[in-house]
Amino acid sequence: MSTKFLFIEPMNILSIIPQYHILLEAFLIMWLTWFISKRYYSRDRMLTEDQVEKKLAEWNPEPLINNPQMNHISLNPRRIMSRAEKNAIAAIRKYGVGSCGPRGFYGTVDVHLELEERLANYTDTEEAVVYSYGFSTISSAIAAYCKRRDLVFVDEQVNFAIQKGLDASKTNIIYFKHNDANDLQNLLVKQAKIDEQNPKKATKIKRFLIIEGIYMNTGNICPLPELVALCRQYKLRIFIDESISFGTLGKYGKGITEHFGVPKQEIDMIMGSLDWAMGSIGGFCVGTSFIIEHQRLSGLGYCFSASLPPLLTTAAITSLDIMKNNPQIFKSLRDNCIAINEGLQNIHCLECSSFPESPVKHVYLKNKKDRAAEEQLLSKISNRCIENNLAIITPVYLEAEKNLPRPSLRLCISTLLNKSDIDFAVNVLKKCAEEVLSV
Amino acid sequence: MATQAITRRKLNEHEQKISKNGLTFHEDILANGHAGLQTNGRVQFSEEKTRAEPVKSRSKESFERIPFITAVLTHLGFYILMFLGFINQLLFTPKVAQEYNREGYAPLYENFDTFYLRYVYRRVRDCWNRPICSVPGATVTLKDRITKDYGWTFQFTGTTSECINLGSYNYLGFAEANGKCADQSIETLKKFGCANCSSRLELGNMPIHEELEQLTARFLGVEDAIVFGMGFATNALNLPSLVSKGCLVLSDEKNHASLILGLRLSGATVRVFKHNNVKHLEKCLKTAIVFGQSGTGEPWKKIVIIVEGVYSMEGSIVHLPEILQLKKKYKAYLYLDEAHSTGALGEHGRGVCDYYKIDPREVDILMGTFTKSFGSAGGYIAGTKTLINHLRIHSHAHTYAAAMSPPIAQQIITSMKIISGEDGTDDGKRRTKQLARNTRYFRRRLNQIGVIIYGNEDSPVVPMLVYLFSKIGAVVRTLTTYNIAAVGVGFPATPLMEGRIRFCLSAAHTKQQLDYVLLHIERLADSLGLRYSRKIRDPMPIEYYSDGETE
Numbered sequence: 001m002s003t004k005f006l007f008i009e010p011m012n013i014l015s016i017i018p019q020y021h022i023l024l025e026a027f028l029i030m031w032l033t034w035f036i037s038k039r040y041y042s043r044d045r046m047l048t049e050d051q052v053e054k055k056l057a058e059w060n061p062e063p064l065i066n067n068p069q070m071n072h073i074s075l076n077p078r079r080i081m082s083r084a085e086k087n088a089i090a091a092i093r094k095y096g097v098g099s100c101g102p103r104g105f106y107g108t109v110d111v112h113l114e115l116e117e118r119l120a121n122y123t124d125t126e127e128a129v130v131y132s133y134g135f136s137t138i139s140s141a142i143a144a145y146c147k148r149r150d151l152v153f154v155d156e157q158v159n160f161a162i163q164k165g166l167d168a169s170k171t172n173i174i175y176f177k178h179n180d181a182n183d184l185q186n187l188l189v190k191q192a193k194i195d196e197q198n199p200k201k202a203t204k205i206k207r208f209l210i211i212e213g214i215y216m217n218t219g220n221i222c223p224l225p226e227l228v229a230l231c232r233q234y235k236l237r238i239f240i241d242e243s244i245s246f247g248t249l250g251k252y253g254k255g256i257t258e259h260f261g262v263p264k265q266e267i268d269m270i271m272g273s274l275d276w277a278m279g280s281i282g283g284f285c286v287g288t289s290f291i292i293e294h295q296r297l298s299g300l301g302y303c304f305s306a307s308l309p310p311l312l313t314t315a316a317i318t319s320l321d322i323m324k325n326n327p328q329i330f331k332s333l334r335d336n337c338i339a340i341n342e343g344l345q346n347i348h349c350l351e352c353s354s355f356p357e358s359p360v361k362h363v364y365l366k367n368k369k370d371r372a373a374e375e376q377l378l379s380k381i382s383n384r385c386i387e388n389n390l391a392i393i394t395p396v397y398l399e400a401e402k403n404l405p406r407p408s409l410r411l412c413i414s415t416l417l418n419k420s421d422i423d424f425a426v427n428v429l430k431k432c433a434e435e436v437l438s439v
Numbered sequence: 440m441a442t443q444a445i446t447r448r449k450l451n452e453h454e455q456k457i458s459k460n461g462l463t464f465h466e467d468i469l470a471n472g473h474a475g476l477q478t479n480g481r482v483q484f485s486e487e488k489t490r491a492e493p494v495k496s497r498s499k500e501s502f503e504r505i506p507f508i509t510a511v512l513t514h515l516g517f518y519i520l521m522f523l524g525f526i527n528q529l530l531f532t533p534k535v536a537q538e539y540n541r542e543g544y545a546p547l548y549e550n551f552d553t554f555y556l557r558y559v560y561r562r563v564r565d566c567w568n569r570p571i572c573s574v575p576g577a578t579v580t581l582k583d584r585i586t587k588d589y590g591w592t593f594q595f596t597g598t599t600s601e602c603i604n605l606g607s608y609n610y611l612g613f614a615e616a617n618g619k620c621a622d623q624s625i626e627t628l629k630k631f632g633c634a635n636c637s638s639r640l641e642l643g644n645m646p647i648h649e650e651l652e653q654l655t656a657r658f659l660g661v662e663d664a665i666v667f668g669m670g671f672a673t674n675a676l677n678l679p680s681l682v683s684k685g686c687l688v689l690s691d692e693k694n695h696a697s698l699i700l701g702l703r704l705s706g707a708t709v710r711v712f713k714h715n716n717v718k719h720l721e722k723c724l725k726t727a728i729v730f731g732q733s734g735t736g737e738p739w740k741k742i743v744i745i746v747e748g749v750y751s752m753e754g755s756i757v758h759l760p761e762i763l764q765l766k767k768k769y770k771a772y773l774y775l776d777e778a779h780s781t782g783a784l785g786e787h788g789r790g791v792c793d794y795y796k797i798d799p800r801e802v803d804i805l806m807g808t809f810t811k812s813f814g815s816a817g818g819y820i821a822g823t824k825t826l827i828n829h830l831r832i833h834s835h836a837h838t839y840a841a842a843m844s845p846p847i848a849q850q851i852i853t854s855m856k857i858i859s860g861e862d863g864t865d866d867g868k869r870r871t872k873q874l875a876r877n878t879r880y881f882r883r884r885l886n887q888i889g890v891i892i893y894g895n896e897d898s899p900v901v902p903m904l905v906y907l908f909s910k911i912g913a914v915v916r917t918l919t920t921y922n923i924a925a926v927g928v929g930f931p932a933t934p935l936m937e938g939r940i941r942f943c944l945s946a947a948h949t950k951q952q953l954d955y956v957l958l959h960i961e962r963l964a965d966s967l968g969l970r971y972s973r974k975i976r977d978p979m980p981i982e983y984y985s986d987g988e989t990e
Contacts (some may be wrong), residue, residue: 052725052729055728055729056725056728056729056769059728059738059769059770060738060770061739061740061741061742061770061771061772084633085628085629085632085633088628088633088846089625089628089629092616092621092624092625092628092846093616093617093621093625094573094574094616095573095574095616096574096575096576096614096615096616096621096814097614097620097621097624097814097815097816097846097847097850098613098614098809098810098813098814098815098816098847098850099575099810099816100575100607100608100609100614100810100811100814101575101606101607101608101810103568104567104568104926105567105606105607105926106569106571106575106579106581106604106606106607106924106926107571107575107607108568108569108570108571109570109571109572110570110571110572110582112570113570126536132669132671132816133668133669133671133672133840133841134840134841135672135676135835135836135839135840135841136669136671136672136675136676136840139675145547159839160835160838160839161839164676164704164835167703167704168700168703168704170703203545204545205545206544206545206546206547207544207545235543235544235545237541237544237547265539265540273841275634275636275840275841276636279632279633279634279636280633280634281633281634281668281841281844288536288538288539289535289536290535290536290537290538290547291538291547293535293536294547294548296568297556297560300671300675300696300697300700301669301671301672301675303696304671304695304696304697305669305670305671305672305697306608306669306670306671306808306810306816308816309815309816309844309847311628311633311846311847312633312634312844312847315633315634391642393641393642395641396638396640396641396838397838398833398835398838398839400679400680400835
């Protein structure tokens with residue numbers, strides 16, 4: 001009796017529960033079995049051992065390196081020469097050469113804190129953070145804020161470090177035309193229309209604008225006041241790469257904001273390099289504590305890399321002192337830049353559209369040709385100049401660039417040049433260019 | 440052929456049963472309801488099981504499993520911490536900088552991140568970013584700081600304290616302010632200045648860089664080398680020019696952030712294999728080759744295995760011989776990051792290849808940094824001439840980033856010549872030997888104390904497991920009061936359960952210094968309860984010189 005009862009009990013349940021329920025469950029079970037078996041069988045078991053062996057034998061990878069190409073090496077002197085060697089020697093005697101650790105793990109030397117404080121003071125910001133490599137500063141800083149769902153508006157001619165920072169962040173990038181505030185406005189209006197469809201989602205999207213103070217690849221200056229106005233209107237945070245403009249633009253060399261008289265509070269973060277104007281190595285970011293502090297745990301190049309060697313930190317501090325105490329060097333640099341610019345306008349076979357006060361100038365051929373021909377002619381001019389004791393180079397770009405810049409000759413102007421140097425440079429360039437192009 | 444394969448597969452299955460993470464795995468020894476014991480080398484095991492693990496490289500490695508009770512307590516401790524933080528957040532306003540003039544903007548940071556930073560990390564914030572004001576040598580001078588508001592802000596007291604340095608990566612003791620290295624660097628600084636303000640492909644190239652590259656190649660025993668100004672950037676900016684879309688990268692799960700960033704930039708498909716687990720790697724290789732690219736099924740362009748020599752958080756040494764076998768068998772390429780091992784491992788201080796007595800030319804790409812053993816900064820990539828020439832043209836760092844500073848390069852040249860004995864002294868030999876002795880002695884003594892330490896017996900990175908989040912802070916702070924500087928690492932840098940204290944040994948440490956440290960660790964182990972290990976302890980006193988002399 002009891003056995004029978006036990007046996008019948010489940011059958012009764014079957015008749016009680018509704019039919020569709022059984023169907024649904026049967027379907028679910030079937031689907032689950034199919035799913036699991038698919039995972040198991042489709043992988044190892046569909047292939048016999050022979051087939052696996054065969055596949056393994058057939059596997060023929062590409063060689064590690066594909067055919068190497070030839071390239072050329074050129075010469076190029078940069079701006080303010082450092083007079084910081086004495087202090088750097090004292091730093092070696094006190095701290096040794098390397099710092100032997102990342103900032104978190106006993107790699108924070110007191111000179112790092114001093115440099116950060118001085119940079120913040122010099123740029124009139126709340127806080128600064130120092131990295132050990134200029135390139136990594138910019139790519140780490142961008143990737144620390146821009147995340148996958150964010151929206152970043154970027155000038156199409158930004159330098160490679162910014163491009164890599166954006167790649168690392170995997171964020172949504174919208175490029176606008178080089179230095180064209182109107183194009184940016186059009187894009188922002190377009191985006192505003194998209195946002196109207198889903199306003200709730202739109203309020204959660206962080207928006208950024210990333211530009212350079214003076215563009216490394218063109219020598220142009222960004223129209224900062226217009227861009228800042230747009231940022232305020234459309235609620236974009238603005239990051240500026242001042243690798244070139246810091247220490248060169250403005251009355252006290254404080255960069256693009258000083259040049260245009262834009263208040264520092266309008267800018268969310270300024271990134272810069274210690275490599276060029278400061279005559280040391282490394283990079284820094286300045287801004288409000290709210291923004292900068294975040295990098296101390298989220299900036300990959302800050303957390304996971306050994307800190308800047310103390311001797312280079314001391315050199316940067318000394319350069320900063322020189323810049324603070326001798327504002328006349330910025331005036332003489334500006335005069336030099338303008339003098340070179342005037343000289344370049346007199347060379348008729350070349351054109352230079354770079355900003356007159358920019359210490360980086362790109363000189364293009366007046367008659368447009370195809371890329372290879374331009375490159376060849378320019379490198380001929382460069383070689384001829386070097387033979388005549390003038391070091392001018394054609395900048396090297398990788399093919400991985402987003403928009404490969406037009407081939408050019410790049411001039412970097414130093415405050416140390418005097419009038420006869422400038423005349424000499426312009427005359428040699430003119431002579432060499434005419435010789436090469438008249439052939 | 441087929442039968443052979445089947446037997447091998449059976450063998451694999453058998454091995455999988457008895458091994459986990461590439462280590463010998465014992466039948467669970469139930470002790471007071473705790474989970475079983477996982478170890479090797481130290482405890483005797485039966486004949487059969489040794490046959491399954493024939494290779495020498497694993498026998499010195501140990502990853503003891505966390506006791507069950509500790510695991511529960513660790514989780515509980517963490518949740519209590521989070522809960523208290525949550526209450527804290529409700530009741531008190533944080534004393535941190537706020538963003539102003541940005542009303543109506545989307546919030547810049549994730550809620551959880553800020554919460555974690557303010558209410559969990561802040562409690563132990565004083566254990567990191569401690570400023571120093573001396574050479575990071577055998578001892579280091581810390582600038583004392585205090586906090587009056589529970590970690591929101593710090594003030595300097597103006598005093599300093601000299602601590603025994605177990606935190607810096609100064610493996611061979613080349614962080615020196617005097618002596619040959621410093622003198623020669625100063626000479627170079629006088630001659631060439633601090634920096635040359637240009638990239639290598641433009642004007643940055645100097646004879647000293649070429650000298651350094653040739654020396655590095657000679658030191659490592661390969662054809663050519665290229666050097667960069669920053670170790671992190673060496674990985675992050677060169678991987679994209681080596682692998683690309685359509686390539687498969689098999690990366691160890693404990694690989695450094697710079698490698699992960701480099702791979703993200705490269706666009707290659709990345710699959711992660713279990714830490715130092717050769718079996719899992721082989722499985723991944725096999726699947727990858729047999730099934731090709733996901734989706735299309737096309738074969739991969741190339742497969743690159745990326746491993747590190749010594750893992751900086753685990754203290755383990757890569758199982759290079761087995762991985763090289765796999766690499767050859769499956770025609771993959773090997774990228775070996777020797778950031779922590781170059782200089783610090785091997786009889787001649789030439790890294791992992793020297794340690795295993797393997798020809799370095801068998802590894803396709805050798806990468807390393809100059810920050811650690813050489814007491815300088817920067818990194819290198821070494822290998823065949825074709826590889827290096829390719830990088831000279833396509834490397835991001837070589838093209839765009841500033842060249843290495845001359846005095847920094849000089850420090851590397853001098854220290855490398857000392858290590859390799861090219862300077863005509865036996866100073867280098869003495870240093871590598873001293874490091875090996877210190878490492879063995881320190882690790883054995885810790886085992887004797889009964890704390891759990893991870894990794895290989897010969898690795899100078901010694902992670903000591905303390906598990907609980909709050910114990911990390913307690914250990915670091917207590918050690919500082921006894922003038923010992925050590926590094927604590929916790930979540931999110933390690934898995935939640937595996938908070939640890941990391942000691943980095945150096946050739947500059949003396950036996951007296953190590954004994955002093957060990958004495959205080961032993962006292963701490965009693966007061967905080969750190970004797971987690973259930974291995975059999977060696978009752979005999981451990982001799983300092985015994986191993987170095989016999990080998």
